[in-house]
Amino acid sequence: MAAPRKPRLAVIKFASCDGCQLSILDCEDELLAVAGAVEIANFPEASRAVLRGPYDLTLVEGSITTPHDAERIHAVRRDSKVLVSIGACATAGGIQALRNFAEVGSWVPLVYPTPDWIQTLKTSTPISHHVKVDYELQGCPVNKHQLLEVVLAFISGRRPFLPSHAVCMDCKRRGVVCLTVARGEACLGPVTRTGCGALCPSYGRGCFGCFGPLRGSANTGSLSAVLQGHGHSHEELMRLFRTFTCGAEAFRKASELHEHDASESHERP
Amino acid sequence: MQQRPAAATRQSTIERKDLHRLFEVLRARGYTVMGPVARDGAIVWDELSTPDELPAGWTDEQEAGRYRLVRSDGPALFDWTVGPASPKASLHPAAVTLLNARREGPALRLLECVPQPTRLAFFGLRACELAAIAVQDRVLLGGTPTDPVYRARREGALLIAVQCGRAGRTCFCASMGTGPEVRSGHDLVLTELLEDGRHLFVAEAASERGGEILAELPATDTTAAESGAVQAAVARATAGMGRTLETEGLPALLARNPEHPHWDVTAARCLACGNCTSVCPTCFCVTTEDFTDLAAGLSRRVRRWDSCFSVDFTYIHGGNVRSSSRSRYRQWLTHKLGSWHEQFGSSGCVGCGRCITWCPAGIDITEEARALRQDQRGKEGSRGNA
Known part of the structure; x- marks a missing residue:
């Protein structure tokens, strides 16, 4: 045979x-x-x-x-x-x-x-x-x-297993202390899909969002408000959302809102 | 004052300089000592070899969505309230291999991973953490079948509490009836005192093992003044609670309000990131993942912490049951404060405040419960007037 x-x-x-x-x-x-x-x-x-x-x-x-x-x-x-x-x-x-x-x-x-x-x-x-x-x-x-x-x-003829939770859960599973809560650093972890195992936060650097927005529930508006509360400017947040996955809809919209607000704040005297 | 071996049921006083003896006694009994350390800007649990690794001179500031580790004056080792980590990570680990499977010809051979018993001594547990362990005991060991992973770690565990002398801004254990006074579940309880240039720990055993360990430590009889200082420390923590939660009738209130408009207000802020469930010392949900190692011909099944906030948590054939973060937050809160009573005989909340501090958006479980109750009162009031 x-x-x-x-x-x-x-x-x-x-x-x-x-x-x-x-x-x-x-x-x-x-x-x-x-x-x-x-x-x-x-x-x-x-x-x-x-x-x-x-x-x-x-x-x-x-x-x-x-x-x-x-x-x-x-x-x-x-x-x-x-x-x-x-x-x-x-x-x-x-x-x-x-x-x-x-x-x-x-x-x-x-x-x-x-x-x-x-x-x-x-x-x-x-x-x-x-x-x-x-x-x-x-x-x-x-x-x-x-x-x-x-x-x-x-x-093997089965569905691939690709988890869909936020990067935050990887930080917590690994015992990485939250950079945003404990240091006020900008991090896209709460709106970013897992996949890297929280690589950047484990080295003390906020998440860049490489794996793109959480499917269906990336609450970028809430995260933007949180990060502004920690003192991050519209321009900084516009750049944060506008990197490797800037074309993903949730991140595109967030970066455009920050771009708009940044230009408004520049225009003000 | 003459030193003598401490009696099992009375308070005795240990000098800070003799604390290393406790570590030696624990190690001699085969324990791995787990305790608090200051690392990466927070108090976290880690394996300790000496009391010098404890977070001397550190305290914390906590608010909803904000935590700062700050220097304090003086040599106190326990002048902080709970950090993001809890003993949950040691007793109910974030990741554990359940089984390996190997293909042998046409057959599949299952290689079960039998959980190995551990002997962990937790040093520095707060009252809320003891309460959380009691909750997890009910959840993971209270029914049938029990969880063998948790059992192997829990049965050998020694629980040494250190009472809080201050409360944090997000603490509400007094509301939940779980603290700050250490009342049950422990083997040994210590209270740190800094009085007249002396650095002392007043100790009291609550189990036979605890008594045996205490008897091996150099100690003196606790004076009335020291006992009074212990009471004062607990009273100070009780008075300093940063949050309160009214628990009266809460399960029924939550059950009556599945369509309350306030769920939408919270959903607008909720990131659905799962930080709250991860830091919660009682949340126990897990998922399993299978990994294939083609080279070795092995498959591995790993159990990991899961969260009711991840989108696929409720995936069943055809889709996800709770697709909105509104439904996920409502599920978490109503389970934690409501249906947990029916299911496990207590609240799922111990009032530690971790979910408030470590929620990046600062969503506050006590404020959420209050908002649902306030509006309800308003409604009942207007009904009464009609």
Whole structure:
């Protein structure tokens, strides 16, 4: 009897830094076991041998920022049985979604000597804005344990287990003293989804929100009021919400409110 | 004054300089000593090797959503009220492996992780923390089946209390009938006194084990003046409660008001972050997570603290039962102060104030209960006038 066909894995890149793909290679101890359980059909960061689709599992890194990529993602979707977008770029537009708050046309001549050759979109958008996505894996970069969980769940035919609580609970489980309550520091932990295990707070630095807003219940308005109460300015809070997941709706709206209020307070004498 | 071994049931006085003897006695009996330390800007529980690691010269300032560890004058070791951590982390751990499973050919072999008995001596428990342990005893050991993880840690635990000489701004144990005086659940109770240049601990045993330990310490008979100072310290803490909670008829009041408009007011502030449930010394909910180690062919099931504030807490087929933070906050408060009575025979709240201090948004359980009651009174009043 022939051995069952191994599922075919593809890792496809859009606008991104490749850090999430490197998280796959960073799996070290388990990488060989994964490589043995799937056929790595298309993963240029790992192998020059690129096989054509269709693929059983496609991990998509990066956001959509060019007209070409806006076409290409549809071809990727057609070639993929299960499509998982990985990382802040693929799930929220990434740091490059900062362009969504400005006029891209005004930047291009500052960067490129021949601006006419540049074809780019006005916005950086997540994969889910363009095609149906089966699972989203947040993080900048993604957590390698969560990434393995998705791949292993796929191999064993079960749903991946991706917890949805706030970063705060990881701090409390680890015994990290709350930076906001005990020191008045700005931290996005209460509105940010878990995934990192409270990495930054455990080193005494407030959460940057890399894993994006809590699903359905990110109360950014309340957190903004709290952090203002600790003396943080609108400008500071605008920047806090406007980093790696600035394109996620809850964080985008919060940063726009702070931007508006910051400009009002500048206008006042 | 001549030194003599302390009797089991009387008060005896130990000098601060002899406190290290207590640690030595505990270690000789095989205990790991857990106690308070000042770390990362707060008083937290940690493993101690000497009394010199205790937070000498530290006190705290607490308000809703705000905590500051500050320097105090003098050598006092216990001039603070409870911090974010509690003995819950040692007795009902945040993460524990329940079982490992290995695939062996076509079969799956379960490798159960039997909880290992521990001998922990908690030094510096406050009255509210003893009350919280009693609540968790009822929840985790009171019914059938009991929790083997908690049992293995709890049965070997020695509880040494230190009475509060001051109360914090978010304390309300006096309202809950759990403190500040240490009355039950402990093996040994100490009260720290700083009088006339002397640094003393008045000790009293409350169990046989506690008496045996106390008998090994260098101690003197407690004087009437020292006993009086202990009473005064407790009275000072009682008078200094920063918060009050009226508990009369509270479960019925909460049960009558599931659609009270005040739940919306709170929901607007609630971050649904789960800080309150995590710092609460009685909250006990857990979830299980399975991990697959492909390389080793192992699966591991881990139990972790969960919270009724996380969105997937109530996930059942088809969706989440409590999708709004309004419904989640209402669930937590009505369970803690209301239906807990019916389920476990007491309130789930011990009045420690942790949920008030450590809520980033400063939501105050005593104010929430008061708001529901005030509006209710208003309603009843207008009904009476009609």
